Amino acid sequence: MPPFAPTLMQISGFARYIVAYPVFLKQRVPMSREKKVTPMKLAAGSIRRKRTNGCFTYRCQVNGRRTEISLQTKDYHEALKKVADLVPIAQAQTAEVVAAHVNQARGFVRQADDLPLEEAWDKYIRHPDRAMPQIHEILSYQASFSEFVEFATRPVTEEELRHRIPHTRVQLVKEVTPTVALEFAEYLRRLPIAVDTHNRKIRRIRKVFSVLNDYYIGDNPFRAKSLFRKPREEQNSIIRRQAFTKEEENRLLEELRSPAHRLMNKEEIRIVYIIGMYTGQRLKDCVLLQWQNVDLIHRRIYVKQFKTGKEVSIPLAVQLYDALMEAQKWKCDQYVCPKTAARYNKTDAYGKNVGNNLIDIDVVRVIRWIGLEPSVSVPGRKKKMTVYGFHSLRHSFASFCAEAGVPKAVLLSILGTESEIADKYYTHVGNEAQEKAIAAISGTTFENSDKTKLHKALEFIDQINGPLPGCMLQLREILMGA
Incomplete structure (x- = not known):
């Protein structure tokens, strides 16, 4: 037997290696695919595997600091689904928004009941927390809310399409968002009404939604200050009430x-x-x-x-x-x-x-x-x-x-x-003090205009030669007393 001839044990070992190699390749194919996608960049953050055969993690920026969250899964597609739930939290700007997402994920968020906008006023008027003003103001509340309901439930008009004015059509109270409220405020701005009239309408509708808070989730859609107009918008056309003489x-x-x-x-x-x-x-x-x-x-x-x-x-x-x-x-x-x-x-x-x-x-x-x-x-x-x-x-x-x-x-x-x-x-009342201040700055002497006129009138009377008539004497006494 030649010295280089393999022994029986070597041949059997090589055979076992040949038989096991396809199985090894079959097991390594999915892993090689996963390696290609693990450094996947997402809309916010990235997903990667922690170790060679470890769980996937999600890396993102939260409040300017890098954070890495374990997804507790080795399956890539399941990891993507979990990341989709975490992206809104990572992109949230405030702690309130983060808490809302967390509560929703945990099932703590209440479910709002469906209430059509057309039936909302009947619910409001029977609610114990409703506003209770005089009857004429209650009718004004109803008119303002009915105007909003008519606006929110109607389809887009031709004018809005032509001028590309956004309009969101809704039917339920819970579908009314701050965007819908802003669209209604912009609609009121296009109407020929006063600033006070505009703001009263918004305040009335806001009160109705604050009472019906069981029928929507989140904050009052009409709470934003941007919905209100400012008095200075009318400063060029405002007419002041005049006093009678x-x-x-x-x-x-x-x-x-x-x-x-x-x-x-x-x-x-x-x-x-x-x-x-x-x-x-x-x-x-x-x-x-x-x-x-x-x-x-x-x-x-x-x-x-x-x-x-x-x-x-x-x-x-x-x-x-x-x-x-x-x-x-x-x-x-x-x-x-x-x-x-x-x-x-x-x-x-x-x-x-x-x-x-x-x-x-x-x-x-x-x-x-x-x-x-x-x-x-x-x-x-x-x-x-x-x-x-x-x-x-x-x-x-x-x-x-x-x-x-x-x-x-x-x-x-x-x-x-x-x-x-x-x-x-x-x-x-402060005009005289202001005039004195300006006179002091300019280096001039301030003179009260009324007193100046009195002195000039007395000087004129004193310059009259001869005896003064009785009326002039009486006038002089009056001026002296003033």
Whole structure:
């Protein structure tokens, strides 16, 4: 036997190797494929195997720090499924979003019931947490929410398609997302309505959704501040309510005494005007003034304001005292102006007050009699803006008090509120101080314009040669006292 001839044991060992090699290759094929895909880059992070035959891991960035999470599986496709559940958590921007995903994965998130938008108002109006304002405001809530429901459930219009305006059609309350709320807010912005009207609609709808929170998941879709408009959007077109002058107030009373124009309950309307002129109160407080709140002996009236609920006490001016004495001739119930009060309290079939508009029309009619236009058109708004109305008497009251030097605190005690009206007419209080400051900076001497005029008038009188007439002497004494 040649020396290089294999032994029997060598031959049998080689045979076993040849038989086992195909089995080894069969076992290694899947692993080789897995090796090719393990460094797979995903939308967020990457997936890889920890060791040669270990479990897959998911590597990603969380809050700027590299994090590696074990997927607890050796199967590549199962690992991909687990990564798909982890990607939203890795991409979350806030802790609240992360908690929401975790709770959903653990099955802690509640399931919202299906509630069609068309049936949502019926649920809201029977809910114990609903808003409970006056009937007219409840109807406004319903109108605003119905407007949203009509918008959200309708299909896309041709105009929206033509201008590529996004519109998401939904049917259920839980389908209303912040995106749908934003689309509705943009729709309102395209309407010719005031900023306050826009914001009131959004606030009402937000209240409805806050009550119906059992029918959607997450936060209120109308909670975002971006849904509201800012007052500065109207600063170029805003029209301020104007105050009456004393001459205009006298003309109003003259027209109400004149038989030239006819008006329902004209004498009572004149008394209402006088109450407004000499108290600065709102129309409702003047119309519904009761005799029990009038103290003719001590010449004072007491008003609990309907709007604010604040009680104010106001001394009676001579003109107002005479008007109230005149009103006693038709005293028949608790109201100073009974027929006008009954008309003001008139309601419709739903219980909504409609009499306030009737009285307001009567008041505006008198303003037109003296040649003033109560309202003007404003670009971008469907309804006209009021310039003159009964509320102008409140502005006039503040204006006259400011001109007479009445302290602002005293005015507020009569008007009954920290009113913008007072701020508007008391801005002149700081003008003199500002002029002094500018004079000091510029190196000039500040002179009060009123005092300068008085000195010039006295100098002019003193320059007159000869004896002064009696009227001039009296005028000089008046100026000296000023």
